[in-house]
Amino acid sequence: MASERRQARIKGVVQGVGFRPFVYRLATSLGLAGWVQNGAAGVLLEVEGPADRLERFFARLRTEAPPAAGIEATSVTAVAPRGETAFTIRPSDRNEPVEPTLPPDLATCEECLAEVRDGAARRHAYPFTNCTRCGPRYSILERLPYDRPHTTMKSFAMCADCAAEYRTPGDRRFHAQPIACPRCGPRLTLADGGGRPQVSGPDALAAAVRAVEAGEIVALKGLGGFQLLVDATDSAAVLRLRARKRRPAKPFAVLFPSLERARTHLELSAAEAAALASPEAPILLVLKRGDGGVAAAVAPDNPRLGVMLPYTPLHALLADALDRPLVCTSGNLSGEPMCIDDAEVIERLGGVVDRILTHDRPIVRPVDDSVARVDGADVVLLRRARGHAPRTIRLPVALPRVLAVGGHLKAAIALGLGDRVLLSQHLGDLDGPEGLEVFDRSVADLMAFLDFKPEAVASDLHPDYASTRRAHELAARYGVPHIAIQHHHAHVAAAAAEHGLTRPLLGLAWDGTGYGPDGTIWGGEALAVEGGRVERVSHLLPFPLPGGERAVEEPRRSALGLLSVLDPDRAAHEAGRWFAPAERDVLLRMIARGVNAPLTSSMGRLFDAVAALLGLGARCSFESEAAMALEFAAEHAAEDGAYPLPLGPDRPAVADWRPLAAAVLADRDRGVAPARIAARFHNALADHAVAVARSAGLEDVALTGGCFQNRTLALGARARLEAAGFRVYTHCRVPTNDGGLALGQVWAAGHRLA
Ligand SMILES: [Zn+2]
Ligand SMILES: [Zn+2]
Ligand SMILES: [Zn+2]
Known part of the structure; x- marks a missing residue:
């Protein structure tokens, strides 16, 4: 059969995932000649051979590609045969501009x-084993292009065996930049809690295993930072970790040795199992099935457990040896970034840990674990970090180059690169100096990596966010405009960007706290958004928050504010449930005089208030604890009823929650079960979503903002909106919480500039 030749350009995530060695092996196994090379925005290749084998080549190219590869498009053209007999991996073409790839x-x-x-095997029990398909990338990257001398592997000289693998086309480790083995690569050391080394090499792992078995808290230097490990079946150890970390109730994630072991504890759908075993390997929130031996203190009062599988050989070796579920939580104090070196652990976590299992491969930047859940077939990211960042998100239009600094909590930054947006990993909260330092470094790093010159700097509208002040400084430094985007506009714009929606869009931005241009705290908003333009369609009836931001930790304050609008006498009476008389009087005076009692239209605070009214949490030890209790109460209640939440006639229309709150109180006082009340409340909000959408007259509706982390709310609102004929968009690849703001800021500011 005569030879034919094809040229193909493959776009998508095909660099840094072992794609070229895969193509080499596939082509040579089929006896095809030609070459493959990295090029602009992907991979370029030519193959030559009989037509039927070329056909098989392109079919298998898609079905057998490395799991982390995401082929977006393949364009194939016939070219003249050249009579080549060999297949080669070519160096990158220096004349073709190579789009910078930041591999996760x-x-x-x-x-x-x-x-x-x-x-x-010669890498038996070696904790730093990796290949072109797996291993560290972004967390060890110092500069681009992604080559070994530009990573923290630069100080490890390859041994002859590793060097041979590295140079062999078709080897799984051909150009695997972090290639290593026991002879030439990084080594483990176990230190005590004060950082004094005790044992090195393979014995360090065994000693760490014994420490966990003995109930100790071990700081583990993982892939993108330190984690804290304890035996998840040992209640005393888990409680000791809670006490030392001063984290009384927030759920911990659990590492299982294998998918099979996880199944014995958890209800796993096929999609959930696939997500757990994916190259991104997130912490996945899944339904518990009994306690399965995991101590109740790991995720108290929570129907779900955050679960992960070993994603480095080090995790796998520890989990294999311990053969039990392990608490595996970020090595930080609440809201701070993860520690990435021993000195930080000793300084910041010295009182928390008993042992430190560390190694000599430096981590350049903290990259936390991603957190996700599966809704139907969709993997919904709630924290976008390891495995996902810093992948880019493709836009339907090219926009000016905007640097966006995000919000204040769950910070992330974004760089607008024309028709793509690079969204950084989750950077933590910007309250403390550690968070700000990581934020500043991320801005500097990403701009340097991509040689990025912004045409504008976008931020939140909140004047007191540290990120807003940074945006102001950065805009001045680069001599470009500073564009402030209202918080909920950015949330809706993030949905538009993620789903590539250029049509006018109604966004239901239901959220905790966002600065409103009218001086009130927004958060129960319906906004009509088209690119950089926004109109407030409706919002919740405002109510006062005595003590302002303190209401976030104390849902009882939201309840008091709500009641003060509904019925002041009732407020004074009910307040006795939550406050001592003197404190109650101070708060009521604050409300009456309008002093330190800002008005809010926040949906998150409405959730808090209803939770407190039902006795589901007057105070929170972590963000949205009370709202989550309300969600869990509603989750399995068979209840179709809904409370009234009427929408007024004006524009913006006011959603009057007073009939709803009155009905909640009446049901409660009649002794209706909290689960039923919680379900009626969720149903009311889902109905309300339809009413707002009808009044706005737009076909596309986005559900966005922190409240839609609530699965019952998100699925309920989606179902009712779709039944009413609307097209509904929710976040998947970008968090619905403030972790997605920067993407929306790029979209909104980019449109304004264009
Ligand atoms: Zn591998
Ligand atoms: Zn080696
Ligand atoms: Zn928000």
């Missing part, structure tokens, strides 16, 4: 895991 860290692949577990 990828979970250990099955082949590497098998090697680590194979007693005869």
Whole structure:
């Protein structure tokens, strides 16, 4: 059969994921000649051989590509045969501008895991085994392009065996930049809680295993930072970790040795199992099935457990040896970034940990674990970090180059790169100096990596956010405009950007706290958004928050504010449930005089208030604890009823929650079960979403903002809106919470500039 030749350009995530060695092996196994090379926005290749084998090549290219590869488009053209006989991996074409690729860290692949577990393999039990399909990338990257001398592997000289693998086209480790083995690569050390080394090498792992078995708290230097490990089946150890971390109730994530072991504890759908085993390997929130031996203190009063599988050989070796579920939580204090070196652990977590299992491969930047859940077939990211960042999000239009600094909590920054947006990993909260330092470094790093010159700097409208002040400084430094985007406009714009919606869009931005241009705290908003333009369609009837921001930790304050609008006498009476008389009187005076009692239209605070009215949490030890209790109460109640939440006739229309609050109180006082009341409340909001959408007259509706982390609310509102004929968009690849703001800021500011 005569030879034919094809040229193909493959776009998508095809760099830094082992795609070229895969193409090489596929082509040579089919006896095809030609070449493959990295090029602009993807991979370029030519293959030559009989037509039927070329056909098989392109079919298998899609079905057998490395798991982390995301092929977006393949364009194939026929070219004249050249009579070549060999297949080669070509160096990048220097004349073709190569789009910079910032590869994310990828979970250990099955082949590497098998090697680590194979007693005869030369990488047996080696915790730093990796290949072109897996291993550290972004967390060890110092400069671009992504080559070994530009990573923290630069100080490890490859041994002859590793060097041979690195140079062999078709080897799984061909150009695997972090390639390593026990002879030439990083080594473990176990230190005590004060950082004094105790044992190094393979014995360090065994000693760490014994420490966990003994109930100790071990700080583990993982992929993108330190984590804290304890035996998840040991209640006393878990409670000690809670006490030392001063984290009384917020759920911990649990590492299971394998998918099979996870299944014995958890209800896992096929989509959930696939997400857990994916190269992104997030912490996945899944339904518990009994307690399965995991101590109740790990995720108290929560129907779900945050679960993950080993995503480095180090995690796999520890989990194999311990053969039990392990608490595996970020090595930080609440809201701070993860510690990335020993000195930080000793300084910031010295009183928390008993042992430190560390190694000599430096981490350049903290990259926390991603957190996700599965809704139907969709993986919904709630924290976008390891495995996902800093991948780009494609836009339907090219926009000016905007640097966006995000919000204040769950900070992330974004760089507008024309028709793509690079969204950074989750950077934590910007309250403390540690958070700000990581924020500043991320801005500097990403701009340097991409040689980025902004045409504008976008921020939130809140004048007191540290990020807003930074945006102001950055705009002055680069001599470009500073564009402030209202918080909820940015939330809706993030949905438009994620789903590529250029048509006018109604966004229901239901959220905790966002600065409103009228001086009140927004958060129960319906906004009509088109690019950079926004109109407030409706909002919740405002109510006062005595003590302002303190209401976030004390839902009882939201309840008091709500009642003061509904019925002041009732407020004074009910307040006795939550406050001592003197404190109650101070708060009521604050409300009456309008002093330190800002008005809010926040949906998050409405959730808090209803939760407090039902006795589901007057105070929170972590963000949205009370709102989550309300969600869990509603989750399995078979209840179709809904409370009234009428929408006024004006524009913006006011959603009057007073009939709803009155009905909640009446039901409660009649002894109706909290689960039923919680369900009627959720149903009321889902109905309300339809009423708002009808009044706005737009077909596309986005559900966005922190409240839609609530699965019952998100699925309920979606179902009712779709039944009413609306097209509904929710976030998947970008968090619905403030972790998605920067993407929306790029979209909104970019449109304004254009
Ligand atoms: Zn691998
Ligand atoms: Zn080696
Ligand atoms: Zn928000």
